[in-house]
Structure formats: C-alpha cells, structure tokens
Amino acid sequence: MSEMMNEILDQPQALERTLRAERDHAEAFRDFARRRGFRLILLVARGTSDNAALFGRYLLEITTGIPVSLCAPSIHTVYHAHLNLREALVVGISQSGEGTDINRVLHATRRQGAYTVGITNERHSGMARAVHEVFLARAGRQRSVAATKTYTTQLLLLYLLASALGRQITPAGMSEIPGRAREALELSSEIDTLVERYRYMRQCIVVARGLNYANALELGLKLMETCYVVAERFSSADFLHGPIALVERDFPVLVFMPPGKTFNELRKLVERLKALRAETLVITSPDTRLPAATRTIHVPSAVPELYSPIPYIIPGQLFAAALAKVRGLDADKPRSLQIVTRTI
Amino acid sequence: MSEMMNEILDQPQALERTLRAERDHAEAFRDFARRRGFRLILLVARGTSDNAALFGRYLLEITTGIPVSLCAPSIHTVYHAHLNLREALVVGISQSGEGTDINRVLHATRRQGAYTVGITNERHSGMARAVHEVFLARAGRQRSVAATKTYTTQLLLLYLLASALGRQITPAGMSEIPGRAREALELSSEIDTLVERYRYMRQCIVVARGLNYANALELGLKLMETCYVVAERFSSADFLHGPIALVERDFPVLVFMPPGKTFNELRKLVERLKALRAETLVITSPDTRLPAATRTIHVPSAVPELYSPIPYIIPGQLFAAALAKVRGLDADKPRSLQIVTRTI
Numbered sequence: 001m002s003e004m005m006n007e008i009l010d011q012p013q014a015l016e017r018t019l020r021a022e023r024d025h026a027e028a029f030r031d032f033a034r035r036r037g038f039r040l041i042l043l044v045a046r047g048t049s050d051n052a053a054l055f056g057r058y059l060l061e062i063t064t065g066i067p068v069s070l071c072a073p074s075i076h077t078v079y080h081a082h083l084n085l086r087e088a089l090v091v092g093i094s095q096s097g098e099g100t101d102i103n104r105v106l107h108a109t110r111r112q113g114a115y116t117v118g119i120t121n122e123r124h125s126g127m128a129r130a131v132h133e134v135f136l137a138r139a140g141r142q143r144s145v146a147a148t149k150t151y152t153t154q155l156l157l158l159y160l161l162a163s164a165l166g167r168q169i170t171p172a173g174m175s176e177i178p179g180r181a182r183e184a185l186e187l188s189s190e191i192d193t194l195v196e197r198y199r200y201m202r203q204c205i206v207v208a209r210g211l212n213y214a215n216a217l218e219l220g221l222k223l224m225e226t227c228y229v230v231a232e233r234f235s236s237a238d239f240l241h242g243p244i245a246l247v248e249r250d251f252p253v254l255v256f257m258p259p260g261k262t263f264n265e266l267r268k269l270v271e272r273l274k275a276l277r278a279e280t281l282v283i284t285s286p287d288t289r290l291p292a293a294t295r296t297i298h299v300p301s302a303v304p305e306l307y308s309p310i311p312y313i314i315p316g317q318l319f320a321a322a323l324a325k326v327r328g329l330d331a332d333k334p335r336s337l338q339i340v341t342r343t344i
Numbered sequence: 345m346s347e348m349m350n351e352i353l354d355q356p357q358a359l360e361r362t363l364r365a366e367r368d369h370a371e372a373f374r375d376f377a378r379r380r381g382f383r384l385i386l387l388v389a390r391g392t393s394d395n396a397a398l399f400g401r402y403l404l405e406i407t408t409g410i411p412v413s414l415c416a417p418s419i420h421t422v423y424h425a426h427l428n429l430r431e432a433l434v435v436g437i438s439q440s441g442e443g444t445d446i447n448r449v450l451h452a453t454r455r456q457g458a459y460t461v462g463i464t465n466e467r468h469s470g471m472a473r474a475v476h477e478v479f480l481a482r483a484g485r486q487r488s489v490a491a492t493k494t495y496t497t498q499l500l501l502l503y504l505l506a507s508a509l510g511r512q513i514t515p516a517g518m519s520e521i522p523g524r525a526r527e528a529l530e531l532s533s534e535i536d537t538l539v540e541r542y543r544y545m546r547q548c549i550v551v552a553r554g555l556n557y558a559n560a561l562e563l564g565l566k567l568m569e570t571c572y573v574v575a576e577r578f579s580s581a582d583f584l585h586g587p588i589a590l591v592e593r594d595f596p597v598l599v600f601m602p603p604g605k606t607f608n609e610l611r612k613l614v615e616r617l618k619a620l621r622a623e624t625l626v627i628t629s630p631d632t633r634l635p636a637a638t639r640t641i642h643v644p645s646a647v648p649e650l651y652s653p654i655p656y657i658i659p660g661q662l663f664a665a666a667l668a669k670v671r672g673l674d675a676d677k678p679r680s681l682q683i684v685t686r687t688i
Contacts, residue, residue: 039428040384040411047585058416062423067384067432069413072402073581074554078605079406084383088411101581203547203574210418225586230547230574237417237445237687241391242569245678261422265687276680334589336620343581343609 002324004144004226004331008317012182014149015310017138018156019174025135026160033165036115038089041165044071044105045093046343048147048218052119052154053093055214055309059158062211063306064166073101076108086113091161094118095142095150097125101343106130119157121150135160144332146226148317151218152181152310168306177310183300184314188322191315194295195322201252203230207239208256209266211305215256215313222320226331229323236262236269249277255293256312257284260305267292283315346668347488348570348675352661354484356526358493359500359654361482363518369479370504377509380459383431385509388415388449390687392491392562393437396463396498399558399653400435403502406555407650408510417445420452429458435505436462439486439494441469445687450474463501465494479504488676490570492661495562496525496654512650521654527644528658532666535659538639539666545596547574551583552600553610555649559600559657566664570675573667580606580613593621599637600656601628604649611636627659 041060043053050070057068071090075081090109092102097120107130110116118131121139128134137153156177163169204223208216213235220233234243247253253273257266267290273280274292282293285302297315299308324331385404387397394414401412415434419425434453436446441464451474454460462475465483472478481497500521507513548567552560557579564577578587591597597617601610611634617624618636626637629646641659643652668675 039431040413042411046581050582050585058419058423061416061419061427062425065426065428067386067413067427067429069384069411072405072554072557074579074606075402075405078554078609079402081406082409083405083411084409085411087383210416210422213416221586225589228590228592230576230590232574232576235418237390238394240687241394242565242678242681244680245569246572246574247680248572262418265422334586336588336591337586343584 002144002321002331004146004148005321007142007144007149008314008321009185010140011149011152011314012178012185014139014153015156015178015181018153019178021138022135022157022160023171026164030164037087038066038165039087040085040089041066041068042071042085042088042090042109042114043068043093044073044090044102046073046099046102048151048221049093049095049154051214051218051221052151052158054217055155055211056091056158058211058213059162060165063162063168066165071105073105076105077101083109083112085109088114090114090116092116092118092127092131093154094127095121095137095147097122097127103127103130119154121153145334145337146222146331152313155310173307177307180301180303180307180311181314184311186300187297187315188318191297191318192322194297195319195326197295198252198323199326201229204252204254205232205234205239205243205246206254207234207236207269209236209262212256212258212262212309212312215309215316218313219254219316219320222317223323225334225337226320226324227327227329236266247273247276247278250279252279252281255280255282257282258303258305258308258312259285259288260308283312346665346675348490348492349665351486351488351493352658352665353529355493355496355658356522356529358483358497359522359525362497362500363522365482366479366501366504367515370508374508381431382410382433382459382509384433385410385412386415386429386432386434386453386458387412387437388417388434388446389437390417390443390446392495392565393439393498395558395562395565396495396502397437398561399499399555400502402555402557403506404509407506407512410509415449417449420449421445427453427456429453429456432458434458434460436460436471436475437498438471439465439481439491441466441471447471447474463498465497489678489681490566490675496657499654517651521651524645524647524651524655525658528655530644531641531659532662535641535662536666538641539663539670541639542596542667543670545573548596548598549576549578549583549587549590550598551578551580551613553580553606556600556602556606556653556656559653559660562657563598563660563664566661567667569678569681570664570668571671571673580610591617591620591622594623596623596625599624599626601626602647602649602652602656603629603632604652627656
C-alpha cells in the first residue's frame with residue numbers, strides 16, 4: 001500500500017489526537033483573543049496548506065465576523081512592503097513548518113505589530129520558533145509527498161481557532177468530525193472500482209463553492225501531483241464567468257455538493273453540464289438523488305454543511321490515490337517534487 | 345476584424361481618456377481618504393474584473409501599506425455573514441456594473457459600515473447606484489464577450505486609487521502608460537506569425553509572480569474563453585509547490601517576466617523547465633536575452649516593474665485573439681457565455 005493511502009486511512013486517529021490535545025488550548029486562546037480584539041486575520045501558506053487557508057478564510061469570516069485576508073507572500077518576501085497590522089492576527093500554516101517564505105512572512109508581520117500563530121505538524125520547526133503561539137497538529141510524521149492527513153488536521157485546527165474567535169463552531173460539532181472521517185473511509189472499495197472509468201482522463205475541472213471550495217482546489221492539486229491530470233479548479237460562480245466555455249461533450253467535471261446553502265446553485269450547474277453532454281462526478285450526501293449526474297459518490301453520513309469539508313475531501317483523496325494506482329504511478333514520489341518546497 | 349481585436353487596438357485611447365477624466369477625482373479622493381484613515385481594503389469582483397482586483401491587491405498593499413482582502417462574494421450573498429468593516433474601503437470592480445452578486449456585496453458591506461467605491465465602465469449601472477463614489481472607466485461600450493480594454497482601464501483606475509492612498513504611484517509614472525500600451529500593440533504582426541506554432545495546443549500553464557500574477561490569470565482566462573485551451577494559472581511559487589509535476593516533454597508554459605524583483609526567480613524556473621524539456625514562451629523586456637526560453641516576445645519599451653502589467657498583458661491579449669483566429673473560432677462569441685454573467 002502507498003504511504004499516501006496509509007496516511008489517508010490514518011486520518012480518524014490523527015483528527016482525534018489533534019482535537020484531544022488542542023481543545024483546552026483553544027479554550028484559553030478565546031480569553032486572550034477577547035482581550036486583544038483582533039480586527040483582521042491574515043492567513044499565510046503555500047500548496048496544500050494554502051488550500052487549508054482558503055477553507056479557513058470562509059470558516060473564520062462566516063463564523064467570527066472578523067475580515068480575513070489570504071496573504072500573498074511575495075508582498076513581504078519580494079517587495080518588502082510594510083503593512084499596518086497592529087490589530088491583526090496572522091496565522092501561518094505549514095505541515096513541515098519549514099516553508100522559507102511563510103516563516104519570513106511570520107517574522108516580518110510580527111515586527112509590524114501582528115500577533116502570530118503557527119499551525120504546523122512539527123513541534124521543533126522554524127515556524128514554531130517564529131510565532132508567538134503554536135497550534136500543533138498530531139498527524140504523525142508525513143512520509144508521502146502528497147499531503148492528506150496534514151490537510152485535514154489543519155482544517156480541524158482552523159475549526160478550533162474559529163471556536164475560540166466566534167460562537168458558531170461548538171465542541172459538540174467538532175467532536176463528531178473524527179467519526180465522520182472514519183465513515184467516509186468506508187467508500188474506499190467503491191472508489192477503487194469507480195476510478196477504472198477515469199483511467200485515460202487527461203484533463204478535468206473540479207468545482208465547488210463556499211466552505212467546500214478549498215476542497216476543489218485540494219482535489220485538483222492531488223490529481224495534478226499524483227495522477228498528472230491537468231485539473232482546473234473553480235468556484236461555481238467563477239466557472240460560469242468564463243471557463244465554462246471549455247466544456248464540450250464528455251469533458252469531466254468533478255463537483256463537491258453537500259446539502260446546504262450552495263446546493264441548489266450546484267444542482268443547476270450539474271443540470272447545465274448535462275445539457276452540454278459533459279461527464280459529471282458528484283460527491284454528495286447519502287440521500288441526495290441527482291439524475292443529471294453521470295456518477296455519484298455518496299458520503300455515508302448526513303453532515304451539516306458547516307462540518308462537511310473534512311468528510312467530503314476524503315473520497316477525493318481516495319479517488320486520487322486509487323487513480324494513481326490504476327495508472328501505475330507512485331503517488332508517494334511525484335516527479336519533480338520533494339516534501340518541503342523552498343521558495344521565497 | 346473581430347470586436348475583440350478592435351477593442352485591443354483601442355486601448356491606448358481608452359487609457360488616455362480614462363486617465364484624463366479621473367485624474368482630478370483621484371486627487372480629491374486623497375484628501376478624503378486621509379481624513380477617513382482606512383485600515384483595510386476589500387476588493388470585490390468576478391471574472392476578468394477579479395483578475396484586475398488581484399492586480400489591485402498587490403499594487404495597493406505594496407504602495408499604500410493598507411492590508412487588502414480579495415472578497416469571497418458567497419460569504420455575503422450565500423452565507424450572509426456580518427463583518428466588522430467600520431474602517432474598511434470596499435472597492436467593487438465590474439465593467440458592466442450589473443454583476444448581481446458584486447452589487448449585493450456592495451450593498452451589504454455599506455450597511456456594515458464600509459465606505460464603498462465602484463470601478464465600472466457604465467455610468468448608469470446598478471453598481472454606480474450602489475456605491476458612495478464611482479471611478480468611471482472611459483473604455484467605450486464593450487461589445488466583445490472577452491474583456492480586454494475594460495481590464496486595462498480597470499488596472500489604470502487602480503493605479504489612480506493607489507496614487508490617492510499612497511506615495512509610490514505618481515502622475516508622471518501614470519502618464520506614460522497609454523504610450524507604452526501603444527508601443528506594445530506594435531507586436532501584433534509578429535504575434536500573428538508566432539501563434540501558428542500553437543495551432544494544436546490543447547493545454548498549457550501560464551505563470552507569473554507578484555504584480556504580473558494577475559496577468560497570468562487574465563491570459564489563461566482569455567485562452568480558455570476564446571481558444572478553448574485548458575490553461576492552468578499559477579504564481580511561480582505555487583507552481584513549484586506541486587503542479588510542476590504536470591510538466592513533461594513539450595508541455596507549453598507561458599511566462600510573464602518583466603525585469604525587476606521577480607525576474608531572477610522566474611529565470612531559474614525557465615531554466616528548470618528547459619531541463620524538463622518543456623516548451624516555454626516568455627514575455628519580457630526588449631534587451632533581455634534568455635537562451636533557455638523556447639520562444640520570446642519582447643515588449644518594445646523598457647518599463648519599470650511597477651508599471652509593467654498594462655503593457656505586458658497586451659501581447660497576451662494579441663496572442664489569444666490571433667490564436668482564436670488561426671483556429672477558426674469566433675473570439676467575440678465564446679460558446680456558453682454572455683457579456684453579463686448573473687450569479688449570486
């Protein structure tokens with residue numbers, strides 16, 4: 001079995017460990033944050049961690065009301081801009097904690113007056129030394145180049161941060177996440193069969209909206225890294241503003257579609273894609289029937305939309321790992337890549 | 345000639361008209377902004393206008409020091425979050441001024457205490473009615489579905505906004521933009537010849553960094569809309585964090601590479617791509633020699649990096665329009681699209 005598959009299967013335990021270990025920390029951070037009164041949150045990351053940051057952007061704005069900005073690192077590391085960040089919370093996200101550019105941004109923004117937090121899987125990393133405070137993922141050492149368990153534990157730590165900064169995310173809601181991840185893993189053998197259909201897929205589009213938009217970016221990235229599929233990623237609204245022109249007969253479009261506030265819009269999109277005779281593969285809830293979809297993956301448990309991103313990415317991860325396998329590719333060693341990428 | 349090509353050629357005049365008409369307005373806005381003391385800028389847009397917003401994000405943070413956030417419209421229109429925006433400047437960008445979601449965000453953020461500005465090409469639009477203040481592009485009516493002259497006039501208005509909110513962007517610097525756009529148009533016949541080589545290109549990657557990153561997104565979007573090329577778009581740093589695994593022999597990568605702070609990093613990328621035997625097409629300055637590049641487009645005049653995005657996108661626009669033509673596609677009528685896209 002690939003390391004990637006091992007790490008996918010390890011997620012329920014990694015999530016449980018992380019939640020148990022950092023729950024009280026988040027509770028303490030709530031009091032500190034209240035006194036400090038943050039007016040802006042800046043999220044800083046690259047690659048898969050940047051997809052986690054995109055999730056954090058939606059989650060934190062929706063549940064805390066604090067405006068969030070996704071950092072463009074070059075503004076700090078290349079252009080050396082000085083921003084007014086005195087009332088800002090800056091959150092760096094990196095599994096290894098050794099992303100040179102991310103750590104430089106953390107140092108620079110700290111000097112500019114921000115309070116800095118690191119979300120990392122490595123206790124003794126450059127990131128851990130750079131920040132005021134670490135929220136530590138307990139995912140265990142990442143051995144696969146393609147990140148999976150570190151992505152979902154980063155999402156979990158962002159839930160914990162949201163629970164400290166607002167009221168909508170609750171301990172009860174978070175406590176169900178590891179179990180839902182475990183249920184999603186039951187899809188493994190079904191997906192092993194399903195991927196045969198996509199053996200020769202060279203390009204595709206992955207679409208979602210809102211809280212699951214980050215999952216579209218993450219699944220697309222996994223397909224690029226491990227299967228060499230040219231995977232475009234769009235929010236459904238952006239997709240309709242231009243790139244839908246790409247879609248012709250048989251063009252594959254993968255859609256994250258949990259019940260909730262984005263569901264109806266995405267259902268209309270799937271119907272429009274059917275009219276264009278495109279192929280759609282939809283990840284949705286157990287009781288959703290979608291006659292317009294070409295193929296459907298039903299996540300086993302009905303999940304409130306707010307808590308859907310972790311269980312919904314798991315079939316995506318399983319899909320990428322299984323597709324790499326049927327193509328005879330080594331998902332653990334994508335060409336041209338290492339685990340720690342150094343850019344500035 | 346296509347409407348798209350007409351509109352590309354009309355850009356020097358459109359830029360001149362816009363600069364002349366809005367220069368004093370920007371000067372007046374400077375005093376207002378100083379009194380108001382904005383602590384955050386939120387940019388709100390879709391499609392090509394969202395690419396302009398991405399440029400604005402870099403320009404405004406680098407030259408004003410005010411943190412910038414690119415709005416995720418669904419946070420307001422789908423999730424109905426309430427953000428604390430009392431010290432925020434919200435800037436909506438839309439050529440038609442009729443993007444339903446963008447205008448809803450402007451109404452919502454205005455209610456939440458923000459000062460709202462609209463950058464639009466239409467004086468009597470929903471956007472113009474929604475905002476406190478309009479910065480009006482004088483691009484003339486857009487007839488092509490693929491936006492070109494409205495993109496560059498939006499960039500120009502963002503320069504004017506940056507000149508009002510900071511010190512780095514100067515009237516002298518801006519006054520040279522229309523002339524540089526005119527010079528860039530001289531590349532037209534050279535590009536007509538060059539595109540023959542890409543007649544059968546089905547997919548590609550477009551890369552840039554920093555101030556020109558928005559141009560990578562914009563060229564990729566033009567290639568998707570008008571040529572049906574599956575064009576991935578990355579900042580060079582993000583590209584190295586995973587998607588470079590896609591690149592195999594002959595894979596085409598288009599690179600925006602003005603001299604300046606991002607140049608050396610991009611040169612190393614082009615050399616790495618040569619080692620992977622990929623095809624690179626580089627847009628760069630008149631005196632840059634790049635032996636590692638497969639093909640090079642030299643923008644006629646040497647431009648400081650800060651003012652490069654408008655002259656550098658023009659060869660990209662010419663490339664997309666010419667490629668659509670050699671493919672026998674009607675650039676003015678991409679399948680599945682209208683000029684005004686209504687999403688929420």
